[in-house]
Amino acid sequence: MTEPLNAIVNARLTGRDGLHSLTINNDRFTEITVQTSPVTAKANELDAGENLVTPAFIEPHIHLDAALTAGEPRWNQSGTLFEGIECWAERKALLSHEDVTNRATQTLKLFAAHGIQYVRTHVDVTDPSLTALKAMLDVREQTASFIDLQIVAFPQEGIWSFPNGRELMEEAIRLGADVVGGIPHFEFTRDYGADSVRWLMELAHKHDRLVDVHCDEIDDPESRFLEVLAAEALRLDYGSRVAASHTCAMGSYNDAYCSRLFRLLKKSNLRFLSMPTENLHLQGRFDSYPKRRGITRVPELLDAGLKVAFGQDSIRDPWYPMGNGNLLRTLDVGLHACHMLGMSRIERSLELITDNGAAALDLKEYGIAPGRPARCVVLQGQTPYEILLGQRPVLASVRDGKVLVQRAAAQPEADLILT
Template identity: 35%
Template sequence: MLIKNARVIGKDGLFELCVEEGLLASGCKKDGSIFDAEGRLVVPGFVNPHSHLGYSVTLRYGKPNQSGTLHEGIIRNLEDVIPKLTCDDVRRRLKKITTLMFVNGVTHVRTHEPFMNGLMYKVHKAREEIPLDLQVVAFPTPGVYRYEIEEEFRKASLMADVIGMIPHGERTFMEGVESVKLAFSLAKENNKMIDGHVDETDDPNSRFTEEVVKEAIRNGMGEKVTISHMTASHSYDSWYFDKLMSMMVSSKVNVVSNPIVSMHLQGRYDSYPKRRGVARIRQMMKAGINVALGTDNIADMIYPLGEGNMLRVAQEAFLVDHFVSEEIYSLMNMITWNGAKAMSLNNYGIGEGRKADFVVLNARSIYEAIRSALPPALVVYGKHYVVNDLKFSIDGNDVTGLVENLTD
């Protein structure tokens, strides 16, 4: 495949990109399809480092979550949904949801999967049939000690790509601390990365992030450690958060925020005014912490909507955490390079000889891409590709360029 008239991120002018046998080559040696990018911007494939694909698209599998809280959503999943998830059902839905993500430009995903009822193992097996790169996290929800599943967790950690945790879900603070230590112990034993649900609450007294950071420093594992959610930071005293950020910078841990679903879940116990309940994305980025963005749940008991569109996620992060116009460009890093760093992806990016892994946006700039959040015009990952032919006309006249690039 030859992609011509492409505007590659970080470079001036228009270029040709040639994909041969799933790799980026210096020139096309065989006749193949030609895609005219028409000056659109090309960026590396989108990275979604936080999702729950195993029970995505299960919104109608049980009783509705009437309170809209995370607590009720977890109960509905454990009681109504997960017991119904057969291998065939997981395979069918995983194909559906990863297809949706691929159409939206996502080529790398990390999914957090409970191992009760064998769900994590079913997802691990079914990933062989999908077009994306997928990392699986052993997720001990709603708590290792709370549900007394330590032995099952140890077993799951052998197969998983990443070790999870959920310390704020444990019965006591001390059990939460012990669950953090257990996750690090399993990660070191099995040479695995760590990605935990940490401080996903509005409670300003939920401070397990500092425990994770302490263990990351003690074990020298910071770059392989990701703190997901961290919504309690929205309620922290600013003096404490400043101290915490200093520790996080020193440790080199990663943070993943899921602004859309966090806005839906947090603040549910507030009257008015209601907290936004999203991690302090902007402050952490300015401090030099690697912050990435994820989709979290899609069409399930936790969050009933969702589309897998990372540009929409970036747009919502801009809104919720009071970014300003000159910072829009940093949001693209949060759905590409920052996520790749959190997932420890090797050879990520656009380069000759590398696996073809890029997105031709339906825009000529980062600003326009995030403003419009349109699905990409072309997505390529290895030998797989998607073409989204979006055309708009009024009274028979093509107005596509006006819609895609408002500020030109």
């Protein structure tokens, strides 16, 4: 990091016309002022170059314990969620503290280079030794200078269906996991799945933890654990602290059922996390044609006033062999997959990787406003439309008033042609 900044100048801001200066003092934004024209940056000022400046990006759903393990010990040839779980069970037996720490740290550095400063990772706790969890607790401390990391106690092989599953979840919370997870559609029976949701919600409520459940990540229209999660969130008045991840089955629900379901979802005020790149890859594997692609009803959820964020889910692991850490890529794919390329959607699209993710992570101090931590990114483009078209990496990432990442602006493609 460099010396602390006094200001960011020549910045465009979402929802505001013209150029602005962002004054920084003691690691926080102190003032936002309108500029009548571009200015020359002074010492300890960052010139945004008339580009859009947004809050730092948020990765709300990743599996760092499995990152960079694709092909180890074998490749997921079917491309299904379930073979991925089988491959991971084999790789999990080979985990060590150093192995998990090195891969997770490497991945978080990749994220930071793309302007991500907040990450929620799911960590498999269906391991009697809790090797990955203990390693991730160390990673959280070691990377705190450039990433805020939330850790989910994630029962990859089930709570009811894995030996001592409940005890392992409780131990994970005792050790310091921030979030209670679940995977009801992977439990052996429907009753086990519903019981696991009720139990994990009580566990979170008892220990004042957030909740993030892998919910209905399957094309089966009869997989309806989302309604159980929403009902429990409503009963406990906990909805704003609960995230439903994936909810792929919602893409297969009939409209009559969804009409009733959405009434409950709005009352419960759940947060939703969609992983478009991963679920486009994993879902529809049991279909011939027409082939479902497993994306939840993102525009409908947004229109209902609910918060939806996009995440990457995986970086080169048994479930997804690709991934480069660039959330703009995920956003681009998601907008295409969800039929969200109308200009009104594009203009608000960056919320899917910023503000809505902050709501899912229950961040109390987030955004560009006086008094908030000076954490932001300078993008390459003046509008969300330009940024999506260009897909260029962030020009700068500022964390607590210091430049964490900075790169030169990409040369326009037309200028690369030799004549």
